[in-house]
Amino acid sequence: MSNIEQTLSIIKPDAVERNLVEEIKNIFIKKELNIKESKKIQITKDEAAEFYKVHQSKPFYNDLCSYLSSGPIVVMILEGEDAIITNRKLMGATNPKEAEDNTIRKLYGISIDKNSVHGSDSIINAKKEIEFFFKN
Ligand code: CMP
Numbered sequence: 001m002s003n004i005e006q007t008l009s010i011i012k013p014d015a016v017e018r019n020l021v022e023e024i025k026n027i028f029i030k031k032e033l034n035i036k037e038s039k040k041i042q043i044t045k046d047e048a049a050e051f052y053k054v055h056q057s058k059p060f061y062n063d064l065c066s067y068l069s070s071g072p073i074v075v076m077i078l079e080g081e082d083a084i085i086t087n088r089k090l091m092g093a094t095n096p097k098e099a100e101d102n103t104i105r106k107l108y109g110i111s112i113d114k115n116s117v118h119g120s121d122s123i124i125n126a127k128k129e130i131e132f133f134f135k136n
Helices: 013-017 021-030 045-051 061-068 083-091 104-108 123-134
Strands: 004-011 034-041 073-081 117-119
Touching (some): 013 021, 013 073, 021 034, 021 073, 021 104, 045 123, 073 083, 083 117
């Protein structure tokens, strides 16, 4: 049975800065994740803090929020079969050093912070994250 989902993807400042947007988008398109919406924006540190609220107790929270707001990002709604898990498999492990070959983070990630992409990790978070960027 088909299970078409939507998920939120972010191309982070390190990848936008290195002109990797089209390469990363092509990885999604080739795996039949359709890009329903896409916009290049820069968010404030307060907005990043709101977006990453689930991590507020983590020691890396402040740096994470500074980083996501440090330069332009590309936010996208991806839609396709099992989009949430499909996207997470394409991204690879959070730490690029641990990511499998040919995943986005293995190919392009620089460090655990500068790991090039973010993707929603559950149906609930996908809905929240899509609303955060696209339904204001
Ligand atoms: P992301 O998928 O965007 O979700 C939260 C981010 O926190 C994660 O990617 C990493 O870039 C960043 N991060 C920094 N340090 C850590 C850590 N020790 N464990 C998990 N995520 C981390």
